[in-house]
Amino acid sequence: MATNNIRVVGYLPPLYHEKLREYMQSQSLTESAAIVAIVKQFFDGESGSERVASEELGEATAPLKAQIALIERRLAVLESAFVSSQRSKSARRAPYQYGPPPVLPPQDITQLARRLGVSAATLEEAAQKGEDEFRDWSRRRDPAQRSWHKKGELFHPNSD
Numbered sequence: 001m002a003t004n005n006i007r008v009v010g011y012l013p014p015l016y017h018e019k020l021r022e023y024m025q026s027q028s029l030t031e032s033a034a035i036v037a038i039v040k041q042f043f044d045g046e047s048g049s050e051r052v053a054s055e056e057l058g059e060a061t062a063p064l065k066a067q068i069a070l071i072e073r074r075l076a077v078l079e080s081a082f083v084s085s086q087r088s089k090s091a092r093r094a095p096y097q098y099g100p101p102p103v104l105p106p107q108d109i110t111q112l113a114r115r116l117g118v119s120a121a122t123l124e125e126a127a128q129k130g131e132d133e134f135r136d137w138s139r140r141r142d143p144a145q146r147s148w149h150k151k152g153e154l155f156h157p158n159s160d
Contacts (some may be wrong), residue, residue, distance in 0.1 A: 008035075104146070106154040116141040127155075 012020065024034040107115065113123045116138060126137045127150045135158060139147040147158045 104157045106151075106156045107148075108154060112138075112148060112155045115143070 020031070020034060020038075023029070023038070024031060027034065027037065029037065109120045109123055113120045116123065118126075118141065127134050129137075131149060135147040135149060138155075139145055142148070148155045149158055150156075
């Protein structure tokens with residue numbers, strides 16, 4: 001059988017020969033293939049089993065990497081919304097705005113719940129606790145610290 005490979009003849013101490021045999025059995029290799037793998041690992045720095053383990057690790061972490069990418073995209077959207085919210089808040093508080101704050105129209109339960117960042121059910125529960133308590137509660141949640149009162153089916157801003 002003709003080959004371009006170089007023949008190497010050498011002597012191994014018994015301890016290393018035993019380790020070579022163990023490696024051959026664990027990797028299901030012939031003696032020649034085991035020696036080539038060991039030399040390759042020595043010079044290239046990576047064995048076949050390490051390469052397989054690395055590939056398996058890459059396959060195992062792929063779903064996690066996809067989830068992280070999704071979370072990063074969602075976080076970017078939240079950050080963008082937060083920055084926009086901060087800009088609009090600072091624009092409302094700009095020192096060059098003079099005069100009374102704009103008059104807000106009455107809000108239905110859904111509109112006011114959205115403004116206060118609560119559910120309609122939570123808003124209704126708070127409104128049933130009494131006028132004074134609802135005024136304080138709504139002021140703490142309103143983005144402009146306005147208090148509200150309920151008149152009929154609508155909620156009206158108080159002129160604080």
